[in-house]
Amino acid sequence: MSVSGKIKVVVVDDSALVRKLLTRMLESDPGIEVVGAAPDPFAARDQIKRLNPDVITLDVEMPRMDGITFLENLMRLRPMPVVMVSSLTHNGAKVTLQAMELGAVDFVTKPARELSVKLEDYAAEVVEKVKNAARASIRPLSTFSGEDRDRFRDRVRQSLREAGAYEARSAGTRQKLVAIGASTGGTEAIRRVLECLPPNSPPIVISQHIPANFSGPFAERLDACCSLSVKQAADRMPILPGHAYVAPGDYHLRVQRDGARLICRIDQSATVNRHRPSVDVMFDSVAEAAGSESVGVLLTGMGRDGAQGLLQMKQAGAATLVQDEATSTVWGMPGAANQLGAADEVLAIEEIPARMLTLASGKGARSA
CATH class of the missing domain: 3.40.50.180 (Methylesterase CheB, C-terminal domain)
Structure with missing residues (x-):
């Protein structure tokens, strides 16, 4: 955690809009600080090394390296709490369940336009799951x-x-x-x-x-x-x-x-x-x-x-x-x-x- 006692989070998503939205939602809670926002796994890797976050939120579909490949590498080399951000599709569900098998703590569905009328509820869910993840017991991928x-x-x-x-x-x-x-x-x-x-x-x-x-x-x-x-x-x-x-x-x-x-x-x-x-x-x-x-x-x-x-x-x-x-x-x-x-x-x-x-x-x- 940060010196202030807040949960440090890095948001990883190729969409600038989603990064901004998740950052705003997470920082609406006084116990969370978004210390970094990365557009792809390569930038995320550098931010994780430099900022030492407590939790990361991770998109599945991203350029240069997909979220599943990055998650597998992360859980082998630096196990940490990860909350997946997944699309509300059948394929998105299958990939997200694969991420859970690899060691992700939890997941939230990706914010979409049709969720706009429920953004307050969605924000509460994101905040709760990130806080839960920060308290989770994380084991190396080899355990599973x-x-x-x-x-x-x-x-x-x-x-x-x-x-x-x-x-x-x-x-x-x-x-x-x-x-x-x-x-x-x-x-x-x-x-x-x-x-x-x-x-x-x-x-x-x-x-x-x-x-x-x-x-x-x-x-x-x-x-x-x-x-x-x-x-x-x-x-x-x-x-x-x-x-x-x-x-x-x-x-x-x-x-x-x-x-x-x-x-x-x-x-x-x-x-x-x-x-x-x-x-x-x-x-x-x-x-x-x-x-x-x-x-x-x-x-x-x-x-x-x-x-x-x-x-x-x-x-x-x-x-x-x-x-x-x-x-x-x-x-x-x-x-x-x-x-x-x-x-x-x-x-x-x-x-x-x-x-x-x-x-x-x-x-x-x-x-x-």
């Missing part, structure tokens, strides 16, 4: 790729074998519903949990704070890397074993009992904790519809969304897990749940898949 990722998967699968989770599933033991909530850093945390699971996993519902145009590509990206089938939830879609359902952006996802089966319900009722989808909304519905036949998992994220809902699940008899501080990008939501007494267990991200599956299989005893 290549041999390290293979070792992570191997550890999880070994834990699954030791817990007997695979055998329990093949034996036809009744499966419980798993509900997963996350926010900042959650796109990667969710991927790391789901990609280790077998195709006969219990049914899973997911609420991740994400914009409307990004939830579909997010579900597609998960489906491509996971053994189980991952879909964006649709209203009245049946919830089946071997499937995971992602809440559509700007819609709440609820679970409802329909006779003997469970179904997805989506709606655009009022935001909860300033979010839609809200993790609390989903967890509350799971507590009511599935009760003790469910497992709640709260992963990395800023704020408190999901903490009260996880407590509701626990009080309804569900097993509840939260990600630990050491492996969370931001220990806001899971930390708040732990403080409320909503968590049966606090686990590192690599411990969650096996424990979650064991509890959902009906084999694992709920911790006291």
